[in-house]
Amino acid sequence: xxxxxxxxxxxxxxxxxxxxxxxxxxxxxxxxxxxxxxxxxxxxxxxxxxxxxxxxxxxxxxxxxxxxxxxxxxxxxxxxxxxxxxxxxxxxxxxxxxxxxxxxxxxxxxxxxxxxxxxxxxxxxxxxxxxxxxxxxxxxxxxxxxxxxxxxxxxxxxxxxxxxxxxxxxxxxxxxxx
Amino acid sequence: xxxxxxxxxxxxxxxxxxxxxxxxxxxxxxxxxxxxxxxxxxxxxxxxxxxxxxxxxxxxxxxxxxxxxxxxxxxxxxxxxxxxxxxxxxxxxxxxxxxxxxxxxxxxxxxxxxxxxxxxxxxxxxxxxxxxxxxxxxxxxxxxxxxxxxxxxxxxxxx
Numbered sequence: 001x002x003x004x005x006x007x008x009x010x011x012x013x014x015x016x017x018x019x020x021x022x023x024x025x026x027x028x029x030x031x032x033x034x035x036x037x038x039x040x041x042x043x044x045x046x047x048x049x050x051x052x053x054x055x056x057x058x059x060x061x062x063x064x065x066x067x068x069x070x071x072x073x074x075x076x077x078x079x080x081x082x083x084x085x086x087x088x089x090x091x092x093x094x095x096x097x098x099x100x101x102x103x104x105x106x107x108x109x110x111x112x113x114x115x116x117x118x119x120x121x122x123x124x125x126x127x128x129x130x131x132x133x134x135x136x137x138x139x140x141x142x143x144x145x146x147x148x149x150x151x152x153x154x155x156x157x158x159x160x161x162x163x164x165x166x167x168x169x170x171x172x173x174x175x176x177x178x
Numbered sequence: 179x180x181x182x183x184x185x186x187x188x189x190x191x192x193x194x195x196x197x198x199x200x201x202x203x204x205x206x207x208x209x210x211x212x213x214x215x216x217x218x219x220x221x222x223x224x225x226x227x228x229x230x231x232x233x234x235x236x237x238x239x240x241x242x243x244x245x246x247x248x249x250x251x252x253x254x255x256x257x258x259x260x261x262x263x264x265x266x267x268x269x270x271x272x273x274x275x276x277x278x279x280x281x282x283x284x285x286x287x288x289x290x291x292x293x294x295x296x297x298x299x300x301x302x303x304x305x306x307x308x309x310x311x312x313x314x315x316x317x318x319x320x321x322x323x324x325x326x327x328x329x330x331x332x333x334x335x336x337x
Contacts, residue, residue, distance in 0.1 A: 006220050007220050007223070007224075009220065009221070009224040010223040010224040010227065012224075013224055013228055014227065017227060017230075017231065020231070020234075030230075030234045031227070031231055031234045032230070033230075034226075034230035034233055034234065035227045035230035038226040038230070038270075038273055039222070039223070042222060042226070042269055044182060045185075045269070046215060046218070046269070047189075047211075047215065048182070048186045048188070048189035049185060050212075050215045051192075051193060051207070051208065051211045052185070052188065052192065053211065053214070054206075054207035054209075054211035055189075055192055055193065055196055055204075055207045055211075057207065057210055058203045058204075058206050059203065059207075091265075091267060092296075092297075092299055093302045093305050093306070096305065096306055096308075096309040096310070097309065099309065099310075100309045100310070109314075113314070116318065117297070117318070117321075120296055120297050120299075121293075121297045121322075125268070125269075126268040126269075126272075126296070128185060129268050129271075129272045129273070130268065130272045130292075132182065132272070133272035133273045133275060133276040134272055134275055134276055134292075137336075137337070138337065141329065141332055141333060141336065142289070142292070142329055145325060145328050145329045146293075146297065146325050149321060149325030149328065150321070150325070153318075153321035153325070157314060157318060157321065160317060161314065161317075165313055168311060169310065169314060172309070172310075172311055173309070176308065176309060
């Protein structure tokens with residue numbers, strides 16, 4: 001029962017594939033071929049990423065990073081935001097609570113936004129998939145442009161926010177990460 | 179595949195280093211890795227089948243029309259908009275991007291699509307607002323959209 005619940009979406013799609021197969025074996029075979037190819041690529045690519053994340057999780061304490069990202073941390077704060085963002089794993093909405101936590105713990109708002117941008121566009125697991133699928137040149141251009149965009153943009157956003165908006169952001173972060 | 183060999187090498191070396199330093203912690207890390215991997219499995223399987231279905235039924239002609247090499251600026255805009263609204267994990271999105279190219283889509287158009295797909299989140303905007311309030315969220319998404327436009331243009335010029 002637990003298995004069915006967990007895999008209900010997969011089972012639903014498999015059912016569709018079966019229906020397609022009955023109606024058109026050619027289309028059915030094509031779907032299976034495409035799906036197994038993608039699946040093999042993923043099985044080969046994902047395990048080392050998860051092992052690295054697991055290791056970082058047990059060895060590096062979050063508080064250590066946060067301490068280095070305060071208002072006066074300067075270039076070091078940007079570097080830490082970058083590192084934290086690249087080791088991110090999972091979808092961008094997974095980064096929202098982390099970025100809110102950074103703000104709550106006293107990280108500069110611009111760095112938290114920069115972190116969010118790095119996580120969304122250039123986190124390491126993504127870079128691997130991207131360079132494998134789209135090539136190194138495409139991926140490098142993507143990284144350079146998004147990093148520059150967020151580097152300039154996160155400070156611009158911070159400037160655009162009024163003192164009240166910033167305080168509201170910090171209060172909100174405190175409330176939401178309680 | 180080269181990238182993944184690099185990661186296997188780094189992972190193996192670090193596991194050995196970690197194991198020498200602390201057996202218990204290493205074991206814990208590996209269990210965590212295994213659990214996250216298995217936790218991902220259901221969505222992984224669902225998504226590869228979904229992409230298989232999608233690519234079997236959305237004909238190369240349709241893609242050619244929407245993101246085709248000759249679709250020019252409108253194709254780029256299409257890509258930017260589809261990517262902003264759509265939501266899929268990177269390990270699905272990038273193979274899809276490669277397949278789109280094979281199916282006749284243009285580099286700049288695919289770049290626009292992948293750029294906003296990763297950075298702009300229309301479908302998660304209300305969630306983002308919960309954490310960052312309205313203003314910051316809207317600013318960030320506009321910023322990401324602008325970055326994606328630049329990315330598409332640069333890719334269009336060099337690839």
